[in-house]
Amino acid sequence: MSRLVLEDVRPWGGAATTMAAEDGVLVSDAIARPGDVVVAGRGRILLPSFSDVHVHLDSTRVGLPFRPHTGRPGVWNMMLNDRENWRGAEESMPWRATETLGRMIARGTTHVRTYAQVDADCGLERLEAVAAAREAHASRSEVEIIAFPQAGLLREAGSADLLARAMASGANVVGGIDPCALDRDPVRHLDTVFGIAERFDAPIDIHLHEPDQLARFSAELILERIRALDMRGRVTISHGYGLAKLPENQLRPLLEGFREWDVAMATIAPPEPLPTLLLAEYGIRLGLGEDGQRDYWSPYGDCDMLSRTWQLAFTNGFRQDAHIEHCLAIATSGGRAVMGTGAPLASLDDRPGLAAGDRADLVLLEGETPTAAVMDRGSDRTVIHGGIVVADGLELIGSAA
């Protein structure tokens, strides 16, 4: 495999330098040799590639005609709306998942944790679609699949068995959802999720849309099970925005539990965000994701984690460069730490991922400073995965997936 040399790049917006990668990792010897592939950085900012740790590739309508939103409020109603419509889309689910993943890679995201819904309606069909997308882009990205019981585990017969079958069929992470609000039996719901995770020695990701005290109760039950099964570092709470509404004297003890058991969080930067700086203070791994992409749940989504980074900064009300750059660190290295493909951020000012020995999964962005890159979100990007250029100018390189 030839070496890759990146000329005139600015790591995290610092001084211009030359960097090189060999066998998929960054190396300290950056002097170009004959036969090296040379990328002209043109003074662009070099970052680790983006990591999207909360995306629903199994419901996307990106690339299809826009349609009016027909869902009614509430997780169950929205699930039913998706169930009524998803099979009638203009293109197949494998096509849609592959198209959306391709657009994400073209915009700089090469580490992805996606959901694949499993339920009485779709069986393993959506999992197979997402697995096909992962296969189509295997050389350009690293994709983990969360088997996700979107319709709960107790409301429809056979749901728990399907979740286990999904894990046996190539899913990597066991999903759960609103143990109190959706299934109305948090003990049974969580015991099922943790039981399947134990059986498959797999990590867990739980969607938590519940409000303050209910979210707190669910989080306490999750912590109880992490302790009992010694699942330190293997559980992610997605969303969890209800926790942000708790008074500090209730939130801090929970965060201490998260720190002690290394519970990660994934956010989609909603209007009422998680307390991003407080999570950094506790050293809690935080990743960012784009959620549904222009699907039956939501008209939002553009496959661009740089847009979502802007949204994370905006919803937090950040203005200082250090805080906005921290959002970039969350969107890149933070997500990798959630997936276990990179080290956690050590502090608010930590900007890892570009040292010798780190994976050569990178993105070049135009901008005077990292903050300017987030504000302007330009299209002059080059995306590298495994030491190979996989996209340039928002277009994939190589054969069409």
Ligand SMILES: [Zn+2]
């Ligand atoms: Zn979600």
